[in-house]
Amino acid sequence: MENWGEAKQKTRNISVSGFSRAEDEARTRDNQLGRLELYQLSYFRYCGCKYTQHLMLYANFFLKKFHTATIGTFKIFTLNLLPNKKIMHTLKQITSQDTFIVRQPVLRPGRGIETCVFDGDDLPTTIHFGIFDNDDLVGVISVFEVAHPNFTEDMQFQIRGMAVLENQQKKGLGDKLVQHAEDYINQMHGERIWFNAREVAVGFYQKMGYKVIGEAFNIPDVGPHYVMHKKL
Numbered sequence: 474m475e476n477w478g479e480a481k482q483k484t485r486n487i488s489v490s491g492f493s494r495a496e497d498e499a500r501t502r503d504n505q506l507g508r509l510e511l512y513q514l515s516y517f518r519y520c521g522c523k524y525t526q527h528l529m530l531y532a533n534f535f536l537k538k539f540h541t542a543t544i545g546t547f548k549i550f551t552l553n554l555l556p557n558k559k560i561m562h563t564l565k566q567i568t569s570q571d572t573f574i575v576r577q578p579v580l581r582p583g584r585g586i587e588t589c590v591f592d593g594d595d596l597p598t599t600i601h602f603g604i605f606d607n608d609d610l611v612g613v614i615s616v617f618e619v620a621h622p623n624f625t626e627d628m629q630f631q632i633r634g635m636a637v638l639e640n641q642q643k644k645g646l647g648d649k650l651v652q653h654a655e656d657y658i659n660q661m662h663g664e665r666i667w668f669n670a671r672e673v674a675v676g677f678y679q680k681m682g683y684k685v686i687g688e689a690f691n692i693p694d695v696g697p698h699y700v701m702h703k704k705l
């Protein structure tokens with residue numbers, strides 16, 4: 474599955490040998506309506522039409538309304554396999570039980586649902602957020618008000634249970650969840666965020682400005698972890 478950036482990049486790479494080539498390529502992709510529109514219009518832009526702006530508007534109007542538009546020698550259309558269903562990602566507060574549907578397959582695969590319950594999940598100082606793909610919960614993050622012995626600030630928060638369903642990873646959802654948790658922690662006047670990061674996820678958190686402190690340690694049944702943190 475590719476993202477918009479990659480789709481645009483690939484569009485630039487195809488040769489201007491007629492629209493059928495673009496269409497064939499598009500057919501092999503993830504044929505979401507919005508994504509394909511962008512693909513086709515990017516292709517159109519690539520063709521270097523003199524009146525690109527007007528034609529883009531014109532094409533966009535017809536594509537949205539009729540899923541087809543004819544411009545000069547180009548017939549463009551959307552493959553309406555998922556009619557009018559644009560992807561909408563929303564973030565909202567959820568319950569600890571809601572998180573299990575994502576925690577279980579991502580963080581505790583093959584293990585019982587009881588392993589998804591964390592100490593302190595239902596404390597009044599704990600909060601859980603979920604990211605939804607339309608109505609489906611696809612990613613979760615939990616924030617606990619807990620201090621780590623390495624740090625001295627009064628208001629410290631721990632992130633736990635960070636997980637995005639495997640088929641939804643690498644689309645920016647994890648980033649959105651961490652940003653949302655950070656916004657919440659800022660509102661709570663948090664001074665330090667810390668967590669035990671799985672070794673495989675260290676790079677992800679580093680991109681968001683978190684630093685490793687100390688040596689790797691093992692969490693039984695889960696694997697090697699590092700303490701990571703950020704001062705707010």
Ligand SMILES: CC(C)(COP(=O)(O)OP(=O)(O)OC[C@H]1O[C@@H](n2cnc3c(N)ncnc32)[C@H](O)[C@@H]1OP(=O)(O)O)[C@@H](O)C(=O)NCCC(=O)NCCS
Pocket residue numbers: 579580635636637638641642643644645646647648649669670671673674675676677680
């Ligand atoms: C780690 C995880 C939460 C990341 O979520 P995601 O939605 O895939 O991440 P995003 O798409 O928002 O990625 C944001 C950036 O981090 C990068 N990234 C994502 N996962 C990464 C990883 N494991 N290592 C290094 N970089 C990573 C992405 O490429 C992206 O970089 P870019 O902005 O330069 O394109 C998700 O992969 C996951 O649930 N993994 C399994 C469970 C897990 O390890 N959870 C963490 C427990 S501490």
